Amino acid sequence: MERFLLKGIENTGSADISGYRKAGGYNNLAKALAMQPAEIIDEIKKAGLRGRGGAGFPTGMKWTFASVDPKFPKYLLCNADEGEPGTFKDRPILEKNPHLLIEGMAISAHALKTEYGYIYLRGEYPKAKDILDNAIKQAYDEGFLGDNMLGKGIRFHLSVHQGAGAYICGEETALINSLEGKRGQPRLKPPFPVNSGAFSMPTVVNNVETLANVPYVIQIGSAAYSKIGNPECPGPKLFSVSGHVERPGVYELPMGTILREIIYDHCGGIKGGKKLKAVIPGGISTPVLPPDKIDCPMDFVSMPKFGSMLGSGAVIVFDETTCLVRVCYRALKFFEHESCGKCTPCREGTAWLRSIIGRVEEGKGKKEDIDLLVDVAGNIAGKTFCPLGDGAAGVVANFIKHFRSEFEDHINHAGCRFRN
Amino acid sequence: MTDSMTARINELTRKYPDREAALLPALYLAQREYGYITPEAMEFIGETLSIPKATVKGVATFYSMYLHKPVGRHLIQLCTNVSCMVFGAERLVDILRDRYGITPEGTSQDGRFSLVIMECIGACEQAPAMLVNNELHGNLDENNLHSILERYK
Numbered sequence A: 001m002e003r004f005l006l007k008g009i010e011n012t013g014s015a016d017i018s019g020y021r022k023a024g025g026y027n028n029l030a031k032a033l034a035m036q037p038a039e040i041i042d043e044i045k046k047a048g049l050r051g052r053g054g055a056g057f058p059t060g061m062k063w064t065f066a067s068v069d070p071k072f073p074k075y076l077l078c079n080a081d082e083g084e085p086g087t088f089k090d091r092p093i094l095e096k097n098p099h100l101l102i103e104g105m106a107i108s109a110h111a112l113k114t115e116y117g118y119i120y121l122r123g124e125y126p127k128a129k130d131i132l133d134n135a136i137k138q139a140y141d142e143g144f145l146g147d148n149m150l151g152k153g154i155r156f157h158l159s160v161h162q163g164a165g166a167y168i169c170g171e172e173t174a175l176i177n178s179l180e181g182k183r184g185q186p187r188l189k190p191p192f193p194v195n196s197g198a199f200s201m202p203t204v205v206n207n208v209e210t211l212a213n214v215p216y217v218i219q220i221g222s223a224a225y226s227k228i229g230n231p232e233c234p235g236p237k238l239f240s241v242s243g244h245v246e247r248p249g250v251y252e253l254p255m256g257t258i259l260r261e262i263i264y265d266h267c268g269g270i271k272g273g274k275k276l277k278a279v280i281p282g283g284i285s286t287p288v289l290p291p292d293k294i295d296c297p298m299d300f301v302s303m304p305k306f307g308s309m310l311g312s313g314a315v316i317v318f319d320e321t322t323c324l325v326r327v328c329y330r331a332l333k334f335f336e337h338e339s340c341g342k343c344t345p346c347r348e349g350t351a352w353l354r355s356i357i358g359r360v361e362e363g364k365g366k367k368e369d370i371d372l373l374v375d376v377a378g379n380i381a382g383k384t385f386c387p388l389g390d391g392a393a394g395v396v397a398n399f400i401k402h403f404r405s406e407f408e409d410h411i412n413h414a415g416c417r418f419r420n
Numbered sequence B: 001m002t003d004s005m006t007a008r009i010n011e012l013t014r015k016y017p018d019r020e021a022a023l024l025p026a027l028y029l030a031q032r033e034y035g036y037i038t039p040e041a042m043e044f045i046g047e048t049l050s051i052p053k054a055t056v057k058g059v060a061t062f063y064s065m066y067l068h069k070p071v072g073r074h075l076i077q078l079c080t081n082v083s084c085m086v087f088g089a090e091r092l093v094d095i096l097r098d099r100y101g102i103t104p105e106g107t108s109q110d111g112r113f114s115l116v117i118m119e120c121i122g123a124c125e126q127a128p129a130m131l132v133n134n135e136l137h138g139n140l141d142e143n144n145l146h147s148i149l150e151r152y153k
């Protein structure tokens, strides 16, 4: 497949506006500014574009909700918080192809009649901050941003807002609070951001990769776009692959590419020819899969049928030498650390889960601990304010479901026999 | 605090429809200026942006990348999340402690390094990875860790 999202990123100076323009960059913006906003939204809908931030929400539908709300000004927020462990797919766009994102945001802003946009960038990406600031300045200088985009009298102002190390700020309402200068805790929905988001105005929050897909829809048209990959949720998709594979990295492949193909063909198989033990397919919050479940198409509609989720498309591969109880423990340490503290089941529950898995891993677990973990996880699931708590519970439930014997082994042998 | 600080904070507010929204960038500004976010800086920012002192503190302590005590000349932010862990990130924590006397959340005695353990820093393809100040270093192991740290005096 010809790459679009990562086109030309291996060239030096790919982040510079001159190279981007030479390769036809910003032509899609010119094309879009000649279209009516409603026409663009219609194209995005017909293309079947779904959000790449994790939940897979239809982008055209979200845009319609915001655009029919009569309140102005409206805001367009790019979610560049990329905090889900294992996820580094947005980073190449931010660092190597920033003008694609800016062009996507400018087109989206016109479609939404939005005059103000922010890129909410995680604090852990300081290099991307400099690159984006510079790219935005170049785009202003050449008339692709500002009060008079391409001389068409259309206004769009864009800047970067830097986060400061809180995973929960990737959740869209927490992100909005953080933009407004508050603690990054989620808000109750409704009202939804499309009606009352940033500064109480209609707000669209989209992931970096989602917005980077917008120029592509404009370029090839919705009919062609909707034929890429799985027609139920089409388009190119970025997969970030890490862990025990020969060639970790970010791969742009059609939505619905088979997980086995990603691991064994694109990434060259398991590092050192070892055996596969487990895969987390979509970032740490998505259910782990055993080796016999990796013939799944990696897309939003297929993955649930295989007992997991596409999430952010962050594939983490574990070989036979990995202690999965240790992996599960580290994941829970993450959730405990990142729980924003707003609701009790998550705040207390993640700490309990981490502590019980910790003693099992150390070889100090009791026979009852496994059922206790299942019970605690069951008591968190469905009772939390936002999906972070659910995610933590799901991680524990699924590691035990598929690898219960490994937990039991730690208890029966008072320690770990898996790591070497 | 200086007039120039007031001017710089006011400059930040121009990006937003609401002055309060400049709080996070203002805290970064203070951190760059003083090395960490001092109580005086929090008070000053609160006054400049008309935000109650307690609110400023609540925000400043919510986010893990704001520092609340002085740190060493160089800040090591080492990831130990899953993709880094399976390639030995925890062993690197031990080495930093044993060989350099740097412990998580602590500073080496000579004031050269401070260490913070990070959740995923989005560099898992080069695990284990760390940021030293603003620079990313990946594919760390016992040997190259030493030569990388030697570059920071």
Ligand SMILES: Cc1cc2nc3c(=O)[nH]c(=O)nc-3n(C[C@H](O)[C@H](O)[C@H](O)COP(=O)(O)O)c2cc1C
Pocket: A050, A051, A052, A053, A054, A055, A056, A057, A059, A079, A080, A081, A082, A083, A084, A167, A168, A169, A170, A171, A172, A173, A205, A206, A207, A208, A210, A211, A386, A387, A388
């Ligand atoms: C705990 C949590 C963390 C999230 N982190 C991110 C993130 O880092 N990046 C992102 O784009 N979306 C993240 N999301 C999803 C956002 O809430 C939101 O659905 C998304 O930004 C919408 O954009 P999209 O429709 O383009 O996917 C997260 C959600 C939750 C519940």
Ligand code: SF4
Pocket: A168, A186, A338, A339, A340, A341, A342, A343, A344, A346, A347, A384, A385, A386, A387, A388, A389, A390
């Ligand atoms: S589930 Fe966790 S992260 Fe979400 S609101 Fe509750 S405490 Fe905060």
Ligand code: FES
Pocket: A085, A086, A087, B079, B080, B081, B082, B083, B084, B085, B119, B120, B121, B122, B123, B124, B127, B128, B129
């Ligand atoms: S897990 Fe360490 S950088 Fe992602």
